[in-house]
Amino acid sequence: MKPTIHIIDDDEQVRESLGLLLETVGHDVLTYVSGDAHVDAAPDLTHAVLILDVRMPGRDGLETLLHVRTRSKNVPVIMISGHGDVPLAVKAMQAGANDFVEKPFVANRILSAIDRLGEPVDMAPDALAALTPRELEVAKALADGKPNKVVAHELGVSVRTVETHRARVMSKLGIRSLAELVRLILLP
Structure with missing residues (x-):
């Protein structure tokens, strides 16, 4: 149904x-x-x-x-x-x-x-464990709504580096959108 x-x-x-x-x-x-x-x-x-x-x-x-x-x-x-x-x-x-x-x-x-x-979200902490410390840092900053430029400035890296980390995070977590990343990071 x-x-x-x-x-x-x-x-x-x-x-x-x-x-x-x-x-x-x-x-x-x-x-x-x-x-x-x-x-x-x-x-x-x-x-x-x-x-x-x-x-x-x-x-x-x-x-x-x-x-x-x-x-x-x-x-x-x-x-x-x-x-x-x-x-x-x-x-x-x-x-x-x-x-x-x-x-x-x-x-x-x-x-x-x-x-x-309709699919259960079963990733949470286990999926995040697959990320490197820097990828997790970038994922959390993006989930907080920070633009790539701000994340790059805060981490002392280039915008291109943040974009690369973002792409790796999305790939490792098997997600396609920032909304999915936010949902995963914000899970209790």
């Missing part, structure tokens, strides 16, 4: 196109024009995945996410934004988002995020 997808976005075109895509692959879809509308409807979050825009009038995506987390610690939430940046992604992950996707996105990016959320 596929989860019901809750799309919460003030952009009608995003809601319609994303809803149609997800329905064509067999998901039930509920759409909401705002975080306030979702909170007011108080839908059942059992076997649901939320796709939540960060910037909306009224209750924004982060406020909505915090409200959702008071009702359910486990419902998967994918944050989407046309204004994504590393600090915003880190803030969303710290608030309890499971993934962060920048608009515009390709269909496969959203579909793979939904599929991946």
Whole structure:
């Protein structure tokens, strides 16, 4: 049984196109024009995945996410934004988002995020043990939302060196995005 997808976005075109895509692959879809509308409807979050825009009038995506987390610690939430940046992604992950996707996105990016959320995260400390001390230092700095330039300056290395370490970290951990790295580093 596929989860019901809750799309919460003030952009009608995003809601319609994303809803149609997800329905064509067999998901039930509920759409909401705002975080306030979702909170007011108080839908059942059992076997649901939320796709939540960060910037909306009224209750924004982060406020909505915090409200959702008071009702359910486990419902998967994918944050989407046309204004994504590393600090915003880190803030969303710290608030309890499971993934962060920048608009515009390709269909496969959203579909793979939904599929991946069903997989248990079993890496945590054991996976991090595979990193060298410097790679772990770089991974933690990146997970804190620091840009490559800042990490390079703090560690006294070149930006290219930080990029190389970042690539090795992603490869060793078998992850593809900064959001996955943040989630792994922030695991309790």
